[in-house]
Amino acid sequence: MSISSTPKEQGFFFPAEWHPHRATWLSFPHTEASWTYERQPKMLPAYLEFIKAISEGEKVCINAHNETVQQTIKLHLLGAGIDLNQIELPLHATNDSWCRDHGPxxxxxxETQKRLVVNWGYNAWGGKYPPFNNDDLIPVxxxxxxxxxxxxxxIIMEGGSVEFNGKGTLLTSRACLLNENRNPHLNQAQIEKYLCDYYGVEQILWVGDGIVGDDTDGHIDDTVRFVNEDTVVAIVEENKSDDNYEILQENIHELKQMRLLNGKQLNIVELPMPTPLYSEDLRLPASYANFYISNAAVIVPTFRCANDQxxxxxxxxxxxDRKVIGIxxxxxxxGLGSFHCLxxxxxLI
Structure with missing residues (x-):
């Protein structure tokens, strides 16, 4: 689309996640990009449970890499007892499964009852995981x-790096969006202008960093999430000797200084971190903040530990206003992400 004015000037904005959905988009895993072929059968039951929970309140559109993958998906869905009437399987080639970041x-x-897709550039979190050519084409x-x-x-932008209250405010992190591996030619003020113009927001609020083990350089969807227009849940680490303790305390300190467009302070609800998870020596980015707000339920990742409940x-x-379920x-x-990342x-409009 060629436009002479920005989406914001035309009255478009990115709604909060709790705004009613027509559908949720996913990209089905078909390579070893995030899970080896040996590990995919282990993650698929939870992935299918996630699809089933979403499908109870909206369509689920799953990008299928090719016709073979499309048929494989159908078999998995049928085996999981998922209503195929709630599923759409467009043939869209992909490299990886993190639709939050490469999706539209x-x-x-x-006012006009119209919708508009923003086709941000995608470079697999600073070029870390090539190839990403197919994923970069998914929005179009x-x-x-x-x-x-x-x-x-x-410019480069990832959905997991931004969080919205639907009332003009966007939350993000300096560690990610100001990282030189994304848009090295842009300074903070220039990035803010892109965010305002193309997401239709009025203010950008910044925290410092993300959790240890997050290979995205600090996505906000692992640390701070809006639950209504003036309330956030913010992850905290209770163990003072944990590497995440100081990082997350600093985020809380910054959140307390913030003011919304109406001058109000944020309501901050603290959410604990799970017990640390490792893959060999690699700290995994396990966080309860990586929940997904679907029409039917808020779907929360759990990690077989005491803080789950x-x-x-x-x-x-x-x-x-909707049930909260753990999967x-x-x-x-x-694979270094969870339900919101997927x-x-x-x-809906």
Whole structure:
């Protein structure tokens, strides 16, 4: 789409995740990019449980790399008792499964009743995991599939690096968006202008860093999430000797200094970290903040540890309009992400 004015100037904005969805988009794993072929059978049960939970309240659109993968997906879905009427399987070639980051940002304009896809550039978190050529094309492929116009800002941006309250505020982290492996030609003010112009927001709030083991350089969706327009849940580490303790305390300190557009302080609800998980010597980015807000439920990763129930109870108090369910993400997080990283919502208009 060629436009003379920005999406924001045209009245488009990125709604909060709790805004009603038409569908949720996923990219089915078919390579060894994140899980080896030996590990994929171990993560698939939780992945299918995730699909089933979403499908109870909306369509699930799964990018299928080719017709062979498409048929494989159907067999898995049928085996898991998932209603295929709730599933769409477009043939879209992919490299990896993290649809939050390579999927489209879909904006809405309530006045015109239109939607618009933002085709951000994607470079696999600073070029860490080539090839990523197919994933970089996914937003445009989905725009064509949905019959929507799209706009291309021309810079790198990942969905997991930004968090929205739907009322003009965007949260992100300096460690990720100011990293020289993303957009080295842009300074903070220039990045903020892109975020405002192409996400339709009014203010950008910054925290410092992300959790240890997060290979995305500090995505916000592992640390701080909006649960309503003026409340966030923020991850904290209770063990003072843990590497995450100081990082997360500093984030809390910064959050307390922030003010929303209406001048209000953020309501901050603290959410514990799970017991550390490792793959050999590698710390895995396990976090209860990587939940996904679907129409039917808030789907929370759990990790077979004592804080699982505590986290579910805290989030149940935050989301009183839909059920909060936990799904074991121990095998999924081995691929260095969880349910929010895997999914990208398609809002209704």
């Amino acid at each position: 940002g879909i904006l809405i304009n309530p 492929a989905i725009a064509h599939y949905l019959g929507l116009d799209y706009v291309t800002p021309g 505590k986290a579910l109870d805290i989030l149940s108090q935050c989301f009183t 074991d993400s121990t095998e999924i997080v081995w 999914s990208q919502q398609e809002p």
